[in-house]
Amino acid sequence: MKRPAQITLHSTAHYFLEGLNELGIEYLFCNLGTDHAPLIEAMxxxxxxxxxxxxxxICPHENVAVHMAAGYAIATGRGQGVLVHVDAGTANAAMALHNLYRARIPVLLMAGKSPHTLHGELPGSRDTYVHFVQEPFDQASLVRPYVKWEYTLPTGVVAKEALRRAHTLMQSDPKGPVYLMLPRETLAESWDASAVRSYPEQRFGPVAAGAADTAVIAALAERLLAARDPVLVTSYCGRNPASVALLDELAHFAGIRVYEFNPLHLSLPHDSPCFAGFMPDASVAKADCGMLVDVDVPWIPRDMPDNPDAWWAHIDVDAVKRGFPMWGFPSNLRMEGDSRVILAQLLEALRARATPEFTAKARSRVEALEVAHQQRAQN
Structure with a gap:
């Protein structure tokens, strides 16, 4: 006689903790509330x-919690979890999410939701005053402009699937924060272990930015080979530390003047002769060939005379600026991908095509940049 399959019941909160482990989430930066009771019990x-x-x-304020998670993500590249209290905690986290969204830093923001049952119909039903006053009509609207994805967990059956979806989106380029809401009744549900699937990264993982098409790289290389006064503007090329030395090598090889406008990261050593400072206006106005590399705002258009003769290439993890309603900067050639990989492709293409005449002109430009660099240092 066959024995019936053994039933192992656990709460959604239990499977949620399992799901966080499967994602590799190491830290939960928390400001807790009554909505988290099932999670606290499971822990x-x-x-x-x-x-x-x-x-x-435990963090005294949600702004602190989100920025601590951001710091960890910047240092390691791995987004962590932030757990906040319903609408109030979400509102307190909003300004931090603004920073993370614009800086493309991954974090998984999770907030409880006030229970939706009033009379004890389900485990986790409302049992205190705040469950009534902390339920807005649209909780996600508090952070919607600053997240890549938002979702309310509808049932514990999809707890791990929802977590994997959140993690895949926040870690996919361009990275950024995501928001997951957790109703208390959902966290308190009981499910058999056989009902809750795992979603491994090997099959459901994130997408990384990559290289550019070789024909596009060749077109940019030819423009730089013919350029008389090339200029490059960046803000966060240095988000990958390996890009810093690479950008300096490229700038030296091609004689490119480099600016960091409103930098989020150090992208070029400031003692490099090719580092021209932070205000590119004068150089942009007279450049014949320019590159925008990982930059959201390369200059202020109102303060810049138009230079219709300049040819521009844009290399960026987010080349079309999906999160900007208006973005009016020139680009004859756009390449969306990993700037470190693309700059390495470009340097290789230039080396393969460089003539003695080009090398001499590039060296002459670097020597002139060195003189200008020394003059700025003296002043």
């Missing part, structure tokens, strides 16, 4: 059983 049970879950870091 306590796990600890009593000697099971490891993401470490909780």
């Amino acid at each position: 306590a049970r796990w600890r009593s059983e000697g099971l490891a879950h993401a470490k909780t870091v």
Whole structure:
């Protein structure tokens, strides 16, 4: 006689902690509330059983929590979790999310939602005053302009699938914050382990920016080979530390004047002769060939005379600026991808095509940039 399959019931909160482990989330930066009771209970049970879950870091304010997660992501490249309290915590996190969204830093913001049952119909039903006053009509609207994705967990059956979807989107280029809302009744549901699937990164993982088409690289290389006064403007090319030395090598080889306008990262050593400062206006006005590399705002158009003769290429992890309603900067050639990879492609193409005449002219430009660099240092 066949034995019936063994049923192992756990709460959605239990599977949620499992899902966070499967994502590799190491830290939860938290400002907790009554909406998190099932998660706190699951954490306590796990600890009593000697099971490891993401470490909780209690933060006095949601702004602190989100920025701590941001710092960890900047240092490691791995987005972490932030757990906040319903609409109030979400509102407190909004300004930090603005920073992360514009800086393309991954973080998984999670907030509870006030229970939707009033009379004890389900585990997790409303049992306190704040469950009534902390339920807006559209909680996600508080952060919608500053997230790549938002979702309300409808059932524990898809807890791990929703977490994987959130993680894949936040870690895919261009990276950024995502927002997941967790109703208390959903967290308190019980499900058999066989009902809750895992979604491994090998099959459901993020997408990384890559290289540019070789024909496009060749077209840009030919423009630089013919340029008399090339200029490059960046803001966050240095988000990958390996790009810093590469950009300096490219600038030296091709004699390119480089500016950091409103920099988010150090993109070029400031003692490099090719580093021309932070205000590109004068050079942009007379350049014949320009490159925008990982930059959101290369200059202020109102303050810049138009230079219709300049030819521009744009290399960026977000070349079309999807999050900007208006973005009016010139680009004859756009390449969306990993700037470190694309700059390496470009340097290789230039080396393969460089003539002695080009090398001499580029060296002469670098010597002139060195003189200008020394003069700025003296002043």
